[in-house]
Amino acid sequence: MPIHSDSYKFLDNPVWHALQTVHKNFSLGTDEICRYRPGTLQILGCENPGKVDLNDLRQWIMEGEKLFMVGDLAAPAPGWTISRKLDCMQMVCESEENLIQEYTEEILPLMEDDRSEMLELINLVQPGYFHEDTPLLGSYFGIRKDNKLVAMAGERLRMTGFSEISAVVTHPSHTGKKYAQMLVSHVAKKIMNEHAVPFLHFVSTNARAGKVYELLGFEERKIITFWELIVEKR
Known part of the structure:
Protein backbone atom coordinates (compact mmCIF):
# COMPACT_ATOMS: atom_id res chain seq x y z
CA MET A 1 0.00 0.00 0.00
CA MET A 89 8.48 14.63 9.37
CA GLN A 90 5.71 12.06 9.57
CA MET A 91 6.81 8.49 8.91
CA VAL A 92 4.93 5.19 8.77
CA CYS A 93 6.05 1.57 9.02
CA GLU A 94 4.23 -1.10 7.02
CA SER A 95 6.42 -4.15 7.62
CA GLU A 96 8.28 -5.85 10.46
CA GLU A 97 11.07 -6.85 8.08
CA ASN A 98 13.63 -4.27 9.25
CA LEU A 99 12.55 -4.04 12.88
CA ILE A 100 14.89 -5.51 15.48
CA GLN A 101 13.69 -9.04 16.24
CA GLU A 102 16.04 -10.07 19.04
CA TYR A 103 16.81 -7.67 21.88
CA THR A 104 20.03 -7.51 23.84
CA GLU A 105 18.16 -5.87 26.72
CA GLU A 106 14.97 -6.76 28.56
CA ILE A 107 12.01 -4.64 27.42
CA LEU A 108 9.74 -3.96 30.38
CA PRO A 109 6.13 -2.71 30.38
CA LEU A 110 5.86 0.58 32.28
CA MET A 111 3.00 0.79 34.75
CA GLU A 112 1.42 3.42 36.99
CA ASP A 113 4.14 2.97 39.62
CA ASP A 114 6.70 4.00 36.98
CA ARG A 115 5.07 7.34 36.14
CA SER A 116 7.34 9.54 38.24
CA GLU A 117 10.45 8.01 36.65
CA MET A 118 8.93 8.34 33.17
CA LEU A 119 8.24 12.02 33.76
CA GLU A 120 11.73 12.58 35.15
CA LEU A 121 13.42 10.89 32.18
CA ILE A 122 11.44 12.46 29.37
CA ASN A 123 11.50 15.94 30.89
CA LEU A 124 15.27 15.63 31.12
CA VAL A 125 15.53 14.92 27.39
CA GLN A 126 12.34 16.39 25.83
CA PRO A 127 10.74 18.73 28.36
CA GLY A 128 7.18 20.00 27.95
CA TYR A 129 5.54 17.31 25.80
CA PHE A 130 4.79 14.59 28.34
CA HIS A 131 2.42 14.99 31.28
CA GLU A 132 1.28 13.07 34.33
CA ASP A 133 -1.59 11.31 32.56
CA THR A 134 0.04 10.87 29.13
CA PRO A 135 0.74 7.17 29.93
CA LEU A 136 -3.03 6.57 29.94
CA LEU A 137 -3.11 7.06 26.16
CA GLY A 138 -1.39 3.79 25.25
CA SER A 139 1.23 1.24 26.19
CA TYR A 140 4.70 2.31 27.31
CA PHE A 141 7.85 0.26 27.62
CA GLY A 142 11.29 0.86 29.05
CA ILE A 143 14.79 -0.43 29.69
CA ARG A 144 16.30 -0.36 33.18
CA LYS A 145 19.89 -0.34 34.29
CA ASP A 146 20.78 -0.72 37.98
CA ASN A 147 17.02 -0.52 38.64
CA LYS A 148 16.85 2.94 37.05
CA LEU A 149 14.78 3.77 33.96
CA VAL A 150 17.24 4.79 31.23
CA ALA A 151 15.16 4.53 28.03
CA MET A 152 11.49 4.47 27.08
CA ALA A 153 9.00 4.64 24.23
CA GLY A 154 5.25 4.27 23.87
CA GLU A 155 2.05 5.32 22.15
CA ARG A 156 0.55 8.82 21.96
CA LEU A 157 -2.06 9.65 19.27
CA ARG A 158 -4.19 6.57 18.60
CA MET A 159 -7.04 6.29 16.11
CA THR A 160 -8.82 3.57 14.19
CA GLY A 161 -6.14 1.76 12.20
CA PHE A 162 -3.15 3.85 13.35
CA SER A 163 -1.06 4.39 16.46
CA GLU A 164 1.71 6.95 16.96
CA ILE A 165 5.01 5.96 18.52
CA SER A 166 6.21 8.74 20.81
CA ALA A 167 8.23 9.55 23.94
CA VAL A 168 11.29 7.86 22.41
CA VAL A 169 14.00 8.95 24.82
CA THR A 170 17.28 7.64 26.20
CA HIS A 171 19.16 9.04 29.17
CA PRO A 172 22.23 10.98 27.92
CA SER A 173 24.51 8.59 29.85
CA HIS A 174 23.16 5.59 27.93
CA THR A 175 23.01 6.71 24.30
CA GLY A 176 24.65 4.76 21.47
CA LYS A 177 23.47 1.36 22.74
CA LYS A 178 20.50 0.93 20.37
CA TYR A 179 18.02 1.19 23.24
CA ALA A 180 15.75 3.48 21.22
CA GLN A 181 15.83 1.17 18.18
CA MET A 182 14.87 -1.82 20.33
CA LEU A 183 12.04 0.04 22.01
CA VAL A 184 10.67 1.48 18.77
CA SER A 185 10.79 -2.00 17.23
CA HIS A 186 8.96 -3.45 20.22
CA VAL A 187 6.20 -0.83 20.15
CA ALA A 188 5.85 -1.04 16.37
CA LYS A 189 5.42 -4.82 16.48
CA LYS A 190 2.87 -4.48 19.26
CA ILE A 191 0.88 -2.03 17.13
CA MET A 192 1.07 -4.27 14.06
CA ASN A 193 -0.10 -7.25 16.11
CA GLU A 194 -3.19 -5.19 16.88
CA HIS A 195 -3.79 -4.74 13.13
CA ALA A 196 -2.85 -1.06 13.11
CA VAL A 197 -0.13 0.93 11.33
CA PRO A 198 2.62 2.53 13.44
CA PHE A 199 3.55 6.12 12.63
CA LEU A 200 5.69 8.77 14.27
CA HIS A 201 6.84 12.37 14.06
CA PHE A 202 10.19 14.05 14.61
CA VAL A 203 11.47 17.57 13.96
CA SER A 204 12.44 17.58 10.29
CA THR A 205 15.90 19.05 10.97
CA ASN A 206 16.83 16.01 13.08
CA ALA A 207 18.50 14.04 10.28
CA ARG A 208 20.02 11.54 12.72
CA ALA A 209 16.58 10.45 13.95
CA GLY A 210 15.36 10.11 10.37
CA LYS A 211 18.21 7.77 9.47
CA VAL A 212 17.56 5.59 12.51
CA TYR A 213 13.87 5.23 11.68
CA GLU A 214 14.68 4.51 8.04
CA LEU A 215 16.93 1.64 9.14
CA LEU A 216 13.96 0.20 11.02
CA GLY A 217 11.77 0.34 7.93
CA PHE A 218 9.88 3.56 8.46
CA GLU A 219 9.13 5.56 5.31
CA GLU A 220 8.63 9.30 4.97
CA ARG A 221 5.03 10.31 4.32
CA LYS A 222 4.95 14.10 4.56
CA ILE A 223 6.03 17.17 6.47
CA ILE A 224 3.36 18.08 8.99
Whole structure:
Protein backbone atom coordinates (compact mmCIF):
# COMPACT_ATOMS: atom_id res chain seq x y z
CA MET A 1 0.00 0.00 0.00
CA PRO A 2 1.68 3.26 -1.07
CA ILE A 3 2.28 5.59 1.86
CA HIS A 4 0.60 8.42 -0.07
CA SER A 5 -2.56 6.36 -0.50
CA ASP A 6 -5.96 7.77 0.49
CA SER A 7 -5.94 5.07 3.17
CA TYR A 8 -3.56 7.31 5.13
CA LYS A 9 -5.67 10.47 4.97
CA PHE A 10 -6.46 10.21 8.70
CA LEU A 11 -2.81 11.06 9.33
CA ASP A 12 -3.23 14.49 7.71
CA ASN A 13 -5.37 15.46 10.72
CA PRO A 14 -4.31 12.96 13.38
CA VAL A 15 -5.46 14.74 16.54
CA TRP A 16 -9.03 15.15 15.33
CA HIS A 17 -9.33 11.53 14.23
CA ALA A 18 -7.77 10.24 17.46
CA LEU A 19 -10.24 12.22 19.56
CA GLN A 20 -13.16 10.98 17.46
CA THR A 21 -12.20 7.29 17.69
CA VAL A 22 -9.83 5.45 20.06
CA HIS A 23 -9.23 8.47 22.32
CA LYS A 24 -12.81 9.75 22.39
CA ASN A 25 -12.90 9.37 26.18
CA PHE A 26 -10.08 11.93 26.46
CA SER A 27 -11.89 14.56 24.36
CA LEU A 28 -13.28 17.87 25.62
CA GLY A 29 -15.03 20.30 23.28
CA THR A 30 -17.70 20.55 20.62
CA ASP A 31 -18.66 18.61 17.51
CA GLU A 32 -16.26 20.81 15.50
CA ILE A 33 -13.28 21.41 17.78
CA CYS A 34 -11.89 19.51 20.74
CA ARG A 35 -8.82 19.06 22.87
CA TYR A 36 -7.18 16.35 24.94
CA ARG A 37 -8.10 16.40 28.58
CA PRO A 38 -5.64 18.51 30.61
CA GLY A 39 -2.93 16.38 32.09
CA THR A 40 -2.81 14.03 29.09
CA LEU A 41 -1.74 16.18 26.11
CA GLN A 42 -1.72 19.93 25.50
CA ILE A 43 -3.07 19.53 21.99
CA LEU A 44 -6.26 20.30 20.04
CA GLY A 45 -7.88 19.22 16.81
CA CYS A 46 -10.76 20.21 14.57
CA GLU A 47 -12.53 18.65 11.63
CA ASN A 48 -12.29 21.67 9.33
CA PRO A 49 -9.53 24.10 10.38
CA GLY A 50 -10.55 26.63 7.73
CA LYS A 51 -14.03 27.10 9.19
CA VAL A 52 -13.69 26.52 12.92
CA ASP A 53 -13.62 29.28 15.55
CA LEU A 54 -10.87 28.55 18.06
CA ASN A 55 -12.76 30.47 20.72
CA ASP A 56 -15.48 27.82 20.72
CA LEU A 57 -13.00 25.86 22.83
CA ARG A 58 -12.49 28.63 25.39
CA GLN A 59 -14.52 27.08 28.21
CA TRP A 60 -12.16 24.08 28.25
CA ILE A 61 -8.96 26.15 28.28
CA MET A 62 -7.16 28.10 30.98
CA GLU A 63 -5.86 31.59 30.23
CA GLY A 64 -2.19 31.50 29.34
CA GLU A 65 -2.33 27.83 28.43
CA LYS A 66 -0.22 26.57 25.52
CA LEU A 67 -1.79 24.12 23.09
CA PHE A 68 -0.46 22.50 19.93
CA MET A 69 -2.46 22.20 16.73
CA VAL A 70 -1.22 19.63 14.19
CA GLY A 71 -1.53 20.00 10.43
CA ASP A 72 -3.54 22.84 8.89
CA LEU A 73 -3.82 25.90 11.10
CA ALA A 74 -7.22 27.34 11.97
CA ALA A 75 -8.11 30.89 10.99
CA PRO A 76 -6.77 33.62 13.32
CA ALA A 77 -8.95 34.23 16.36
CA PRO A 78 -8.94 36.99 19.00
CA GLY A 79 -6.87 36.02 22.00
CA TRP A 80 -4.80 33.34 20.28
CA THR A 81 -1.13 33.82 19.40
CA ILE A 82 1.24 31.53 17.51
CA SER A 83 4.31 31.13 19.71
CA ARG A 84 6.15 28.41 17.81
CA LYS A 85 6.07 26.50 14.51
CA LEU A 86 7.65 23.06 14.32
CA ASP A 87 7.89 21.36 10.94
CA CYS A 88 7.96 17.63 11.59
CA MET A 89 8.48 14.63 9.37
CA GLN A 90 5.71 12.06 9.57
CA MET A 91 6.81 8.49 8.91
CA VAL A 92 4.93 5.19 8.77
CA CYS A 93 6.05 1.57 9.02
CA GLU A 94 4.23 -1.10 7.02
CA SER A 95 6.42 -4.15 7.62
CA GLU A 96 8.28 -5.85 10.46
CA GLU A 97 11.07 -6.85 8.08
CA ASN A 98 13.63 -4.27 9.25
CA LEU A 99 12.55 -4.04 12.88
CA ILE A 100 14.89 -5.51 15.48
CA GLN A 101 13.69 -9.04 16.24
CA GLU A 102 16.04 -10.07 19.04
CA TYR A 103 16.81 -7.67 21.88
CA THR A 104 20.03 -7.51 23.84
CA GLU A 105 18.16 -5.87 26.72
CA GLU A 106 14.97 -6.76 28.56
CA ILE A 107 12.01 -4.64 27.42
CA LEU A 108 9.74 -3.96 30.38
CA PRO A 109 6.13 -2.71 30.38
CA LEU A 110 5.86 0.58 32.28
CA MET A 111 3.00 0.79 34.75
CA GLU A 112 1.42 3.42 36.99
CA ASP A 113 4.14 2.97 39.62
CA ASP A 114 6.70 4.00 36.98
CA ARG A 115 5.07 7.34 36.14
CA SER A 116 7.34 9.54 38.24
CA GLU A 117 10.45 8.01 36.65
CA MET A 118 8.93 8.34 33.17
CA LEU A 119 8.24 12.02 33.76
CA GLU A 120 11.73 12.58 35.15
CA LEU A 121 13.42 10.89 32.18
CA ILE A 122 11.44 12.46 29.37
CA ASN A 123 11.50 15.94 30.89
CA LEU A 124 15.27 15.63 31.12
CA VAL A 125 15.53 14.92 27.39
CA GLN A 126 12.34 16.39 25.83
CA PRO A 127 10.74 18.73 28.36
CA GLY A 128 7.18 20.00 27.95
CA TYR A 129 5.54 17.31 25.80
CA PHE A 130 4.79 14.59 28.34
CA HIS A 131 2.42 14.99 31.28
CA GLU A 132 1.28 13.07 34.33
CA ASP A 133 -1.59 11.31 32.56
CA THR A 134 0.04 10.87 29.13
CA PRO A 135 0.74 7.17 29.93
CA LEU A 136 -3.03 6.57 29.94
CA LEU A 137 -3.11 7.06 26.16
CA GLY A 138 -1.39 3.79 25.25
CA SER A 139 1.23 1.24 26.19
CA TYR A 140 4.70 2.31 27.31
CA PHE A 141 7.85 0.26 27.62
CA GLY A 142 11.29 0.86 29.05
CA ILE A 143 14.79 -0.43 29.69
CA ARG A 144 16.30 -0.36 33.18
CA LYS A 145 19.89 -0.34 34.29
CA ASP A 146 20.78 -0.72 37.98
CA ASN A 147 17.02 -0.52 38.64
CA LYS A 148 16.85 2.94 37.05
CA LEU A 149 14.78 3.77 33.96
CA VAL A 150 17.24 4.79 31.23
CA ALA A 151 15.16 4.53 28.03
CA MET A 152 11.49 4.47 27.08
CA ALA A 153 9.00 4.64 24.23
CA GLY A 154 5.25 4.27 23.87
CA GLU A 155 2.05 5.32 22.15
CA ARG A 156 0.55 8.82 21.96
CA LEU A 157 -2.06 9.65 19.27
CA ARG A 158 -4.19 6.57 18.60
CA MET A 159 -7.04 6.29 16.11
CA THR A 160 -8.82 3.57 14.19
CA GLY A 161 -6.14 1.76 12.20
CA PHE A 162 -3.15 3.85 13.35
CA SER A 163 -1.06 4.39 16.46
CA GLU A 164 1.71 6.95 16.96
CA ILE A 165 5.01 5.96 18.52
CA SER A 166 6.21 8.74 20.81
CA ALA A 167 8.23 9.55 23.94
CA VAL A 168 11.29 7.86 22.41
CA VAL A 169 14.00 8.95 24.82
CA THR A 170 17.28 7.64 26.20
CA HIS A 171 19.16 9.04 29.17
CA PRO A 172 22.23 10.98 27.92
CA SER A 173 24.51 8.59 29.85
CA HIS A 174 23.16 5.59 27.93
CA THR A 175 23.01 6.71 24.30
CA GLY A 176 24.65 4.76 21.47
CA LYS A 177 23.47 1.36 22.74
CA LYS A 178 20.50 0.93 20.37
CA TYR A 179 18.02 1.19 23.24
CA ALA A 180 15.75 3.48 21.22
CA GLN A 181 15.83 1.17 18.18
CA MET A 182 14.87 -1.82 20.33
CA LEU A 183 12.04 0.04 22.01
CA VAL A 184 10.67 1.48 18.77
CA SER A 185 10.79 -2.00 17.23
CA HIS A 186 8.96 -3.45 20.22
CA VAL A 187 6.20 -0.83 20.15
CA ALA A 188 5.85 -1.04 16.37
CA LYS A 189 5.42 -4.82 16.48
CA LYS A 190 2.87 -4.48 19.26
CA ILE A 191 0.88 -2.03 17.13
CA MET A 192 1.07 -4.27 14.06
CA ASN A 193 -0.10 -7.25 16.11
CA GLU A 194 -3.19 -5.19 16.88
CA HIS A 195 -3.79 -4.74 13.13
CA ALA A 196 -2.85 -1.06 13.11
CA VAL A 197 -0.13 0.93 11.33
CA PRO A 198 2.62 2.53 13.44
CA PHE A 199 3.55 6.12 12.63
CA LEU A 200 5.69 8.77 14.27
CA HIS A 201 6.84 12.37 14.06
CA PHE A 202 10.19 14.05 14.61
CA VAL A 203 11.47 17.57 13.96
CA SER A 204 12.44 17.58 10.29
CA THR A 205 15.90 19.05 10.97
CA ASN A 206 16.83 16.01 13.08
CA ALA A 207 18.50 14.04 10.28
CA ARG A 208 20.02 11.54 12.72
CA ALA A 209 16.58 10.45 13.95
CA GLY A 210 15.36 10.11 10.37
CA LYS A 211 18.21 7.77 9.47
CA VAL A 212 17.56 5.59 12.51
CA TYR A 213 13.87 5.23 11.68
CA GLU A 214 14.68 4.51 8.04
CA LEU A 215 16.93 1.64 9.14
CA LEU A 216 13.96 0.20 11.02
CA GLY A 217 11.77 0.34 7.93
CA PHE A 218 9.88 3.56 8.46
CA GLU A 219 9.13 5.56 5.31
CA GLU A 220 8.63 9.30 4.97
CA ARG A 221 5.03 10.31 4.32
CA LYS A 222 4.95 14.10 4.56
CA ILE A 223 6.03 17.17 6.47
CA ILE A 224 3.36 18.08 8.99
CA THR A 225 3.44 21.23 11.12
CA PHE A 226 2.94 21.42 14.88
CA TRP A 227 1.69 24.93 15.76
CA GLU A 228 2.09 26.01 19.38
CA LEU A 229 -0.65 28.45 20.35
CA ILE A 230 -0.92 30.59 23.46
CA VAL A 231 -4.36 31.50 24.75
CA GLU A 232 -4.23 35.06 26.04
CA LYS A 233 -6.33 36.64 28.73
CA ARG A 234 -9.55 38.21 27.57
